[in-house]
Amino acid sequence: MTAATTSLIAITQGDPCGIGPETIAKAVAARATGPAVVVGDVAVLRRAVRQCGLLLPVAPVQTPGDALQAPPGCIAVWQPPGLPAGLADLPMGQVQAAAGQAAAICIDAAAALALRGAVAAIVTAPIHKEALSAAGVHFPGHTEMLQAAAGGAPVRMMLANDELRVVLVTIHVSLRRAIDMLDFDAVLSTLRIAHRSAAAWGQAAPRIAVAGLNPHAGEGGLFGDEEVRFIAPAVAAARAEGIDARGPFAPDTVFMRARHAPDHPGEFDLVVAMTHDHGLIPVKYLGVEQGVNVTLGLPFVRTSPDHGTAFDIAGSGRADAASLVAAVRMARRLAAA
Incomplete structure (x- = not known):
């Protein structure tokens, strides 16, 4: 794996019924992500901004690279093809097959961007394994999905702080x-x-x-x-x-x-x-708030926060973005190596 030639990173929205979108909104509001494109649903991110009580623009982009033109403090969202309709209307904190399907589509799309060098790294917000299964996705988690997307090379999970x-x-x-x-x-x-x-x-x-x-x-x-x-x-x-x-x-x-x-x-x-x-x-x-999950062995950099979808507080605006910020920081450090 060679050093990245772009500063852009991709952040997947995670399960739209969990806290992932809220942590993304808070991280962008804190100017903690640097150049980033969110791979997800525009309406879901706008809902997360409202849930967090933030005044933050959410801008759809036609291509991931267009996110580099977005001003600081703006959530640039690239919506991959095939996302189910009505994701922002799903109830928070519940397992939904449509949410699992959306999460899987975003993961696959982000991996494709990384494999062709369009992004320096991917940071994945939390997904719910039951929702993945309900959607008919036969991978138990991110690690296995990304391994398959990268051709099946041996990978290992590392958790670090x-x-x-x-x-x-x-x-x-x-x-x-x-x-x-x-x-x-x-x-x-x-x-x-x-x-x-x-x-x-x-x-x-x-x-x-x-x-x-x-x-x-x-x-x-x-x-x-x-x-x-x-x-x-x-x-x-x-x-x-x-x-x-x-x-x-x-x-x-x-x-x-x-x-x-x-x-x-x-x-x-x-x-x-x-x-x-x-x-x-x-x-x-x-300390969960500083932990970062890193997938070792992939041909690209992938990190994620050290927590799950936190359905019990999803939609309340109380989600802590610290672990996502740590994951972004780790991704940038590894991508620059």
Whole structure:
């Protein structure tokens, strides 16, 4: 992935019944996005502006590149073909098939823009997985959709904030299935992707800690043998390739050791975790508002905020845009690398 030749980024609106459009409106009002085109529905963004009590122009653009001519503080919206009608009339905070269909169309359109170099990066507002399913979309989330759009290359999910970066071996599957999916190749592939991707944020030789799967990282096979059978061998194979990987370490302590804080320089630059919740709970505990989801391995930069659609507050104007702003900031930094 080479440095972008445009300053324009694409921001997908997310589920129109969730808080995504409101966070976009607040981020633009705060002049926190830089040159950006929102891939979404004009009426949905205008509704979000009203919900947030803002005085903010929403301008439809004929092509994504026209957004570069929009003045600061204006939401430039490119409406991709095929969006369902009446999205702004859908009730807030509810699963709607039309909302899932719209979210999927916007994701695919933004990925197409990134693949042809029309935007420097894409930032995706939250979608609702039930709405996707109701719309007949057979991908469980953004990561899998973008992987398919990019031709199926191996990708991994990373959740990061200023204190901790975690890369996952498995993501949106049941815990039972996730354990079945783990093997030597999956762990080694994750280590390779994490090592290669770290150069984009200035770490050509990242120190990677590998969290075990079982309590105490298996305690030599007493509490499970996955560490002995394939996690430790994958770490050894990665080290033989010049990757500074270490472990497996007990998952209940390794995240504390990797955390970077003013009074606690971390021992590691990132942690590889075997399953979704093993890895994401520590990052989210440190503060959802600053967390950023990054998809590693794509031929373009994609980030997203570290929260969901928040149906319980959608439409109230109370959504916090901090995580979206952090995602935009991260996207711009990675796109410039």
